[in-house]
Amino acid sequence: MSDRVAVVGMSIRAAGVRNTADFWQLISTGKTGRREMGQGELTRRGVPERRYKDPAYVPVTYPMADSLGFDPAAFGFSGPEAELTDPQHRVLLEECYRAVESSGCFIGSLPDRVGVFLGSRTSGYGPRIEYLSAAAGLDVDAAALAVGTDPDYLANRVSYAFGLTGPSMTVLTACSSSSVAVHLACQAILAGECDSALAGGVALDVGDAGYLFAEGSINSPRGRCEPYMASADGTVEGNGAAVVFLRRLDVALAAGHPILGVVAGTAVNNDGRERAGFTAPGVAGQVELIEEALDVAGVPADGIGLLEGHGSGTSIGDALEIEAAAQAFGGAGACRLHSVKANIGNLTAAAGAAGLIACLLALRHERIPPNAPLLTGAPPVDLRGTPFTLADRPVPWPRSATGRYGAVSSFGLGGTNAHVIIGDAEAEVRLAARRGRSWQLLPLSADDPERLRATVEAVRTAVDGAPADVRQDIGHTLRTGRPGLAARTTALIPLEGNGTWPDPDRFRTAPPGPPPLVFLLPDEDAGAALALYRTEPVFRSTVDESLAVMAQTLDPATFAAVRDAVRAGGPVSPPVLHLLGIGQHAFLGELGIRPDVLVGPGAGELTAAQLSGVLSAEDAARAVCWRGQALADTPSEAAAHFARRLREVRLHAPGTPVVSGVTGSWLTAEEAGDPGYWGVQLGEPVPVGEAVRTVVSEHPDAVYLQLGGGTELLAAARRGGVAEEAVLAAQPDIFQAVGALWERGVRVDWDAYAERDRARRIDVAPRAFARTPWLHPALRGHCPGIDPAELAGKQADR
Missing domain, CATH: 3.40.366.10 (Malonyl-Coenzyme A Acyl Carrier Protein, domain 2)
Incomplete structure (x- = not known):
């Protein structure tokens, strides 16, 4: 049994981000998903005039697009059940699916025990439904509402939907939730409780349309999240979700997964009472945390090339974080300091997983993203005497014989801290033996012919110009890592040259069960x-x-x-x-x-x-x-x-x-x-x-x-x-x-097919889900975080 854990899949959605490719484009160019709303939009969203005209009102948001979009049939929901389910729960179902899908697998047919460790932001979705329904004299199924909105059922919902039988638990430690989830997932894998695990979090607020600033709060009066800048004056909450798919390294290698990174070490602790107050961070606990993670990883501090920091954007929080990290790193060499909160806002329960994904993308692309506020002229804090530097442009981070390591810090309100160290997979790990036939049979399917047409085109684009080994990877992934949906077709392509692609008139609809x-x-x-x-x-x-x-x-x-x-x-x-x-x-x-x-x-x-x-x-x-x-x-x-x-x-x-x-x-x-x-x-x-x-x-x-x-x-x-x-x-x-x-619906054992035609799994042809917005009727007109234009003409089409 391996004593290491690999990250083999990941997914993220946030402001200006639909997937990991969008996320890398956003952070590598130093851009942000921040939006300022004018009076017209605020009025359309239902924000009262007395509120948005208040001098303390900050009309800023980091909106996640299509936050209500959901495909009930794909996840076994009825329409009424979807309406009673918190969008946070719904988004995590899809992002868990995506994280596994990106590893070249289908979440519904994973062969081993899979754990689920997920965090969420406190939600007002359920209480709003109860209050507004009661005010309108409408009855609500209290049990169904509890199952659909209580955080207790967040992780269990995912396990049930996809038949996952490993440990399943919701993690609620505020802004460190998703990093603690990663720690717990790794511990469960290393303890043999499961071979694979999903870990991450979600932060989605249907009421988010700006906020009232109050003196002494952690929110920015300017509506700008600028970690590690002299101008930093507070945080701004974002909306999004981030999930990673973890597998024991030997299991991942045997399955031919892409090894995005290897978890070198994790640590979790609490500041106890060694801080100014319950809501204040503590230096001693953070120092101990980082030192413990480095010790577990067996990595010297000067081996860390990127610290994806907590980066709250508060002047006190950032200063204490830098002081603690500098003490833990000691006399280490130069390390780049970065925080994605500057790009997508503070995702609270999903922030740590988002930072981990940023670190993994930096490893993949061999570049460290710039600090976004520097590109807009924000003045940096003085980092002299520390091992840390900031950058206003992408910094090369090439592979080396000694390997590269990045670290992610997360500090939760209340003192629960988490630190994750991620590293390269060794050269021999990145290579996987391929064996295959000279022609690749590609099974292609979708929920309906229209989406199948898009799937065929996406695969064709991926195949065109691809070398033989990548064509083998595409074929292997489509055969063993994708579900057989109702609308189907196939293509037979050579390892080199052009293949024949099916026309839409050749698409078929498979029956519910296999025919004789x-x-x-x-x-x-x-x-x-x-x-x-x-x-x-x-x-x-x-x-x-x-x-x-x-x-x-x-x-x-x-x-x-x-x-x-x-x-x-x-x-x-x-x-x-x-x-x-x-x-x-x-x-x-x-x-x-x-x-x-x-x-x-x-x-x-x-x-x-x-x-x-x-x-x-x-x-x-x-x-x-x-x-x-x-x-x-x-x-x-x-x-x-x-x-x-x-x-x-x-x-x-x-x-x-x-x-x-x-x-x-x-x-x-x-x-x-x-x-x-x-x-x-x-x-x-x-x-x-x-x-x-x-x-x-x-x-x-x-x-x-x-x-x-x-x-x-x-x-x-x-x-x-x-x-x-x-x-x-x-x-x-x-x-x-x-x-x-x-x-035509006849079952084919693609795993047996793979015994003679095997390659690596890759991220190709993601499933296209229906994007119909679902919102409980009592909430219509009472969710300023949702632009009414997003709902117009769509709910009625269901």
Whole structure:
């Protein structure tokens, strides 16, 4: 078991930030999501005139766009349930999904125990609903409201929604909540309580439309959050959410995750009474905290290149933080000091996770972001005598042989402090062995055709111009790390060059459950491609085992013809078709694709007999040869001679339903076990269409796949009433057939597919969620943090 924890996924939303790419663009350019609102907007938002005309009113916000947007169906919610659920809970559901998705996995199918550690800001969503509903004489389901809004259920909601079975708890330590969550998640992983964990927080206030400044408060009278500046006069709360996905390092490596960073050490403590007051920070506790984290990490202070500080933006808080950090770092060399609060405001319960993500992005991009206030002319504090420096431009942070480390500090009101040290993954960790096929089958899906169109275009853009290894990564991620949603299509692309991309008219909607699958086993063929023999081990071994039996059954010349046809191509005979059928069946079975019904006229019924368990593989190989010999040597005594040979083998009842080539109905156990039946079967079979109609009558929604080659059975299935789109051929390309089956709802074991086609997981093709705003009716017109324009014309469309 590894004693280290890796960050493999992350997600963030905040003011001016929809994802990690937006976040890096914002902080690397020193920009902010800060907004000042004019009187017109404040009036539209429902802020009373007496409030916004108060000289102490500060009309500033850091708004998170689309804060009410939610996709209830994607998370198992009803509409009324969504309205009763705090937007903080809803946003965290989506961001937890995104964090795992960015690691190349689907949160609903994680194989191990996953813990959940999340924090949130105190919310007025539930109390407002209660108060306003009561004032309007409306009843509210108190139990449902509690579940939807109480912080007690925040983490548990995520665990329930996605079936996560590790430790699950809400962390409430004010501004250090999400950093404490990271610490607890790492401890749970290292203790073996779980192999993976989600950690982070959310801070979202539907009432946030500025604030009244009060003397002595921590808020800025100017509405500017300027950490580590001489002009700093307070903080401004922001809105957003940030989540990281953590996995034990060895588990992450085995799964091929991107290793965004390795948690070198964490520490949590409390200042106790060694501070001026309950709401005041303490230097001694912060010094002890940082020293402990450095000791746990085994990293010297001069190894820290970036301190992503708490950066409250208050003159006292910043000064005490710098003093404590300088003492803990001692005589360390130069370290850049930064705080994302200058860019996105104070995310309180999500601030620490946001700082951690900033640190991870700096490691990835090999640059430390500038201090945003310096770009607008704010004067910096005097850092002489400390190891810290500030910058008004991005600072290079190249990889080095000794590694790079960043640290994140979070200090909660009340004294709970947290410090996280994150480092590079070693060179050997960043490399992952790839193995794969020369063509990549890409399963593509979305909730509806419109969103699928966007998904196809996004994947196509990612593939175009990408090198072979990245194409392998894209294919592996789409196959094993994305859910199979209702609207589906597939693409087959080469590792180099251009592939063929599906048109929207080829999109399909999969049924709620997998349809019955019928294998058609032909008795004749116009020519079959056998490239699978050279490329797929399970196909080759299955065929070779039966070839060895045929070598003892056929005359040398006939066997040589069969062997050469399989290995190099040539005339197709019933033995060759049998080998092709059982080989394809083995290949498909390895991918979890197994028939519910088998239909095979003539010699194809013997292949069906093997696949259903009537005959062993050895006996079926002999029987196919005997059947051919009987037809060639003594046609008039077709049947009796072959029946006598069948008395030499053991016959069993079919385990998979087979349609009889004699009666056109279901093959019974008595028929299957009677050698005489197989002698009669050698004669004139019933029309294939009759056999197909038997299947259609019991399985009208079945999908049909013809193994081998030729077109006779495909045409017969269509004549028997099977829809054109439900009839597929395994030739000329079985991989296209696998994709077509998946499009139609047949389950494919993509993890088994990955045994021969494996690569790294990457962040590609994020799921597009519906963005309809959901707000409880009692709150409409009473949420100044929500611009009414965001709701206009959208809620009514639900």
